[in-house]
Amino acid sequence: MNIYVDADACPVKDIIIAEARAENIPVILVKSFNHYSLEDQPPGVETIYVDTGADAADYRIMQLADAHDLIVTQDYGLAALGLAKNCTVLHHNGFVYSNKNIEPLLSSRHAQAKMRRSGQKTKGPKLFTDEDRERFRGALREVLES
Structure with a gap:
């Protein structure tokens, strides 16, 4: 198993890395070049940078992920693609x-999205x-232990 993280806006990267390291599971952080960092990652963690296009990280994750891998994302579209590929998919909540x-x-x-396009205001996400x-x-541990 590998863990793929849609990492641009993921607030739980530290938890993923800590729990994965404890289980010796590789973590692949997929980020756009807009979030480039010189920060060194711990052993077992790889960062892949992609173009800044809207779904570039999603497409890269889907190229890399295999059945039974874990994907962490808040993007419902990527989640649907991951499920179709028989991956386990977690939301950061x-x-x-x-x-x-x-x-x-x-x-x-x-x-x-339809409401926003018509000019209506919609609520943003709740504070994390x-x-x-x-x-x-807890959800991550449950997945890793199963």
Whole structure:
């Protein structure tokens, strides 16, 4: 198993790296060149940079991921692609995407985008809390132990 992280806006990279290192599982952080960093990563962690295009990180992750790999993303489109490839997909808030919940999530995303295009205001994401971090850690451990 490898863990692929849609890393540009992922607030739980530190948790992923710590938990993966404890299990000796490779982590691949996929970021756009807009988030380039000279920061050294610990052993077992690789950073791949992609163009700044809207879905460049998603496409790269899907090129690399195999069935039974883990993908961490908040992007519902990438989650749907990962599920179709038989990957386990986690949201950084700690919920596991599934074939049962992805369709309503995609429909909601489409409706929100349609509202924004028509000029309506929509709510942004809730603030990320310590509770969210711990919920993610628990979900990640559960996936890694299964």
